[in-house]
Amino acid sequence: MLIGTMNHPERNVLEEIAWMADDGMEFIDLTLEPPGAASWEIDSRSIRAALDRNRMAVVGHTAWYLPMASAIPEIRAGAISELRRCLYKFAEIGAKWMNLHPDRHTPWHPRKFFIDCNVATIEELLPDVEKSGVGLMIENLPGDYNSAPQLGDLLDRIPQLGLHLDIGHANLQVPYNTTEEILEAYGKRLRHVHLHDNKGGHADLHLPLGTGTVDVRRNVQALRKCGYDGTITLEVFTPDRHHLLYSRDLLRKTWNECAGTAVAQRA
Numbered sequence: 055m056l057i058g059t060m061n062h063p064e065r066n067v068l069e070e071i072a073w074m075a076d077d078g079m080e081f082i083d084l085t086l087e088p089p090g091a092a093s094w095e096i097d098s099r100s101i102r103a104a105l106d107r108n109r110m111a112v113v114g115h116t117a118w119y120l121p122m123a124s125a126i127p128e129i130r131a132g133a134i135s136e137l138r139r140c141l142y143k144f145a146e147i148g149a150k151w152m153n154l155h156p157d158r159h160t161p162w163h164p165r166k167f168f169i170d171c172n173v174a175t176i177e178e179l180l181p182d183v184e185k186s187g188v189g190l191m192i193e194n195l196p197g198d199y200n201s202a203p204q205l206g207d208l209l210d211r212i213p214q215l216g217l218h219l220d221i222g223h224a225n226l227q228v229p230y231n232t233t234e235e236i237l238e239a240y241g242k243r244l245r246h247v248h249l250h251d252n253k254g255g256h257a258d259l260h261l262p263l264g265t266g267t268v269d270v271r272r273n274v275q276a277l278r279k280c281g282y283d284g285t286i287t288l289e290v291f292t293p294d295r296h297h298l299l300y301s302r303d304l305l306r307k308t309w310n311e312c313a314g315t316a317v318a319q320r321a
């Protein structure tokens with residue numbers, strides 16, 4: 055299992071990689087967003103060189119606000135262009151997976167409309183997935199796409215699509231944390247994980263681990279149980295980096311302590 059964190063989109067990517075390497079981050083969850091990390095401005099060669107130098111891996115993240123399901127065709131086409139550009143940038147940088155935030159902002163339209171639009175957008179990108187060698191995965195989001203059946207509306211229709219589980223999001227606007235339910239249904243398609251804390255309800259607080267209501271041990275056990283051993287991003291957004299370092303240590307310790315979970319399940 056590798057622990058990493060995300061660059062701040064307002065800051066210079068190379069400077070972000072430098073402090074992450076100093077703080078023992080094993081990969082960068084690279085979000086390509088303006089103004090600091092615009093897909094049309096970043097220098098993928100120097101980013102790749104910095105990652106190689108620091109022996110860091112990379113996972114691709116895209117802007118959360120792309121109108122993938124816009125009811126206005128030209129705007130949806132714009133989202134496709136940006137996602138396509140990101141795929142090839144991530145290929146140059148060395149990422150194997152890129153995330154998507156399924157869209158649901160289509161006022162006056164039924165749910166079926168935006169589900170179909172998300173599917174159409176993803177299908178239009180599939181030839182570029184083939185060419186670039188970078189796979190697509192969808193992140194669960196509060197409000198919709200936050201339960202196994204809701205995610206299934208996309209995952210069941212596109213077999214190539216991976217799952218990107220955000221355990222903090224799975225704690226929001228739900229009667230119970232949906233992590234276990236999602237993993238039971240789609241654990242085999244899990245490609246990447248985000249972890250951060252919050253207090254349930256509507257506020258996506260991105261707190262340090264252990265400061266809200268997300269049960270770190272229980273969720274680590276759920277990941278272990280489905281055989282996951284990939285990348286986990288600490289999406290802890292606080293200005294004091296000590297909170298991130300504490301979260302890193304707590305995650306590593308809990309992960310090691312839960313080593314028996316998968317074995318016990320198989321026995």
Ligand SMILES: [Zn+2]
Nearest residue numbers: 193220248289
């Ligand atoms: Zn996330």
